Each structure stands twice: as C-alpha cells, then as structure tokens.
Amino acid sequence: MANKTILKWAGSKVGIMEQLRPHLPKTKRLVEPFAGSCAVMMNTDYEQYLIADVNQDLINLYLIAQSLPLDFIANAEYYFQTFNQKHSYYNIRDKFNTTKKYMTPQGVAVNFLYLNRHCYNGLCRYSEKTGFNVPFGNYKNPYFPKKEIISFANKAQESEIICLEWQDTLSLVDFGDGVYCDPPYKGDGFTRYHAAGFSDADQEALAVALKDINDSQGNPVTVSNSLAAKELYLDLGFTVHEIEAPRKIAANGSRKSATEIIAVLAGVK
The missing domain is CATH 1.10.1020.10 (Adenine-specific Methyltransferase, Domain 2)
Structure with missing residues (x-):
C-alpha cells in the first residue's frame, strides 16, 4: 500500500506507484524538478533526493x-x-x-x-x-x-529541498543522478499551479532539455505526462509506456480512469 502525502494533490502519483516504480531510474540520488505532492519521494528508497519546484508556497511548506x-x-x-x-x-x-x-x-x-x-x-x-x-x-x-508530516520530516533528512525553475534544477543534475519529471500535464487544463503557467512551448523545452541531459551526461530519465504528450517523447527517442491512472479530477469533470504515459530514457553506464 502506497504511503500518503502531506498535501492533497490533483495528479498525485500515490495511486499509480506500483505502475510507475519499475520505470524510475536506478540511481543513488533522484532529482525531481516538479515536487508536487512528493509522492515519489515518500514511496521510494533512494539514498538521496533533490526536490525542487517553482512554487514558493509548496517548497516553503516542505522546508x-x-x-x-x-x-x-x-x-x-x-x-x-x-x-x-x-x-x-x-x-x-x-x-x-x-x-x-x-x-x-x-x-x-x-x-x-x-x-x-x-x-x-x-x-x-x-x-x-x-x-x-x-x-x-x-x-x-x-x-x-x-x-504524514512526521513521515516526511524523517524522510527529508536525506533530501535537499529548493525553490527553483525546472531549468535551474536540471543544471544541478550530476553524473550518476536519475531524473524524474512530473510536469503539469499537456492539455490537461490545470497548468496554473504557479502564476506563470506551463505552456506547450514549455512542454517541448522540457522534453528537449531532458534528452540533452541524457545525451551529454548519460543520466536516466523518467517522465509522467498525458497521452497528448506521447508523440513529443516518441519523436525524441524516449521509450513510452501507456498506463491507466485513476483521476480524482479532470478538466471536463470526469473522474474515470485516464490513459497516461511514462516516458523513459535509459542511463548510460
């Protein structure tokens, strides 16, 4: 059974951890540029984590x-x-x-x-x-x-938690790190978790930046996104897996399960 998180969170990965976990990087440190509910951190056992997000309120709470x-x-x-x-x-x-x-x-x-x-x-x-x-x-x-607060506090002792744009977080990725990204989903309707929003151009820039890191440093990369992002990641050479994910809320009001993708680039040893 997955560990719950401090925050309620639309798009939380708690409900799909059993499907997501096999596709996550096998590394000592995991870098997450989109912290969200920290469901992945609370349900994995990396030696270290770099947890980041552009949302100051979110990162302040975690600190x-x-x-x-x-x-x-x-x-x-x-x-x-x-x-x-x-x-x-x-x-x-x-x-x-x-x-x-x-x-x-x-x-x-x-x-x-x-x-x-x-x-x-x-x-x-x-x-x-x-x-x-x-x-x-x-x-x-x-x-x-x-x-959940107590569990987070214990787990976070081996974590670095920072408020940064995703681009700046990716600049901190070191050789041997794994990267997991859970950006606002393409076409999902709920992209303004920060006042600046997250556009289709941002989606493309993120995907290209992750491909560049994998090419230049060999870091394994895993990305969660909506089915609408599938072609973007396939075109860049990611291996794309489709899963059915429960939805607590959707832009059209439906709470039925939805097809999502897990896009993966293997690391270079």
Missing part, C-alpha cells in the same frame, strides 16, 4: 516540515480545529493572498496546508491578479496529516 515538524503540527492543527467553516476559509485565503509577505515562513506553511486541505479537490491554482483562487471544498471533517 518547514523538514526542519520544524512538531511546531508545524501544533500550529496547523489549531487551524484545522478552529476554522472549518466556509467564511473562515475565504477569510484565510484573502489574508494569505494579501498579507503573505508579512507572515513568517511557518505562518505561510500553516496557511498553505489549511487551504490545501480545505479547498476543492486539493487543487493548487493561482491567478496573477488575486493569487491562490481555489474555492472552498465544503468538507465536513478535513483530514489533518499529522502522521
């Missing part, structure tokens, strides 16, 4: 969970016990968007966890004008991930 897990639990649990009403959610969301720059890093992490666990389907979506803009999820008893 706080890594360094101050007990304080984080105590402060976040108070929010969960006290503010489980619709008006409270929108008040906290407005405060988060307008006064975040004045909060402590731990305060930002507490608010972000609260919003994630109380918002609709664990979406992480931003507007350039208003900031985090996911509506209230209307849950009776949102789950508080105490066990």
Whole structure:
C-alpha cells in the first residue's frame, strides 16, 4: 500500500506507484524538478533526493516540515480545529493572498496546508491578479496529516529541498543522478499551479532539455505526462509506456480512469 502525502494533490502519483516504480531510474540520488505532492519521494528508497519546484508556497511548506515538524503540527492543527467553516476559509485565503509577505515562513506553511486541505479537490491554482483562487471544498471533517508530516520530516533528512525553475534544477543534475519529471500535464487544463503557467512551448523545452541531459551526461530519465504528450517523447527517442491512472479530477469533470504515459530514457553506464 502506497504511503500518503502531506498535501492533497490533483495528479498525485500515490495511486499509480506500483505502475510507475519499475520505470524510475536506478540511481543513488533522484532529482525531481516538479515536487508536487512528493509522492515519489515518500514511496521510494533512494539514498538521496533533490526536490525542487517553482512554487514558493509548496517548497516553503516542505522546508518547514523538514526542519520544524512538531511546531508545524501544533500550529496547523489549531487551524484545522478552529476554522472549518466556509467564511473562515475565504477569510484565510484573502489574508494569505494579501498579507503573505508579512507572515513568517511557518505562518505561510500553516496557511498553505489549511487551504490545501480545505479547498476543492486539493487543487493548487493561482491567478496573477488575486493569487491562490481555489474555492472552498465544503468538507465536513478535513483530514489533518499529522502522521504524514512526521513521515516526511524523517524522510527529508536525506533530501535537499529548493525553490527553483525546472531549468535551474536540471543544471544541478550530476553524473550518476536519475531524473524524474512530473510536469503539469499537456492539455490537461490545470497548468496554473504557479502564476506563470506551463505552456506547450514549455512542454517541448522540457522534453528537449531532458534528452540533452541524457545525451551529454548519460543520466536516466523518467517522465509522467498525458497521452497528448506521447508523440513529443516518441519523436525524441524516449521509450513510452501507456498506463491507466485513476483521476480524482479532470478538466471536463470526469473522474474515470485516464490513459497516461511514462516516458523513459535509459542511463548510460
């Protein structure tokens, strides 16, 4: 059974770990430029991890969970016990968007966890004008991930966690590292996990950059994406596997399983 994660996350890999794990790089260190829910880190046993993401709120939460897990639990649990009403959610969301720059890093992490666990389907979506803009999820008893925070803190002691663009993260890939990328899916509709978004041009640039790293350094590479990205990766010489993945949310409202791809470039020994 897969380990759960601190955050609810649209597109989390928890549900497909048994299908994904055989295709992941066999290396000592795994580099992830798109941290997401950290489902892969929490369900694999690499000696080291480099976990990165462009989303500052996400990385800040992981850094706080890594360094101050007990304080984080105590402060976040108070929010969960006290503010489980619709008006409270929108008040906290407005405060988060307008006064975040004045909060402590731990305060930002507490608010972000609260919003994630109380918002609709664990979406992480931003507007350039208003900031985090996911509506209230209307849950009776949102789950508080105490066990997951402790598990993450233990696992993260052997991890480097940084806030970087994917291009900068790939520049840190060393000889012998493995790379796993789980970018916003091509054509999926939910690409604004950061205000800058992730375009088709970004999809192509990422795929080409991963091919270049494999060619120049021999690093094994694994990528998850939608079926819409299949031809892109095939054209670059990736081996592409199709899997059926459960979907908790989709752009068209369907929750049926969807075909996804796992694109792989073997490492050069």
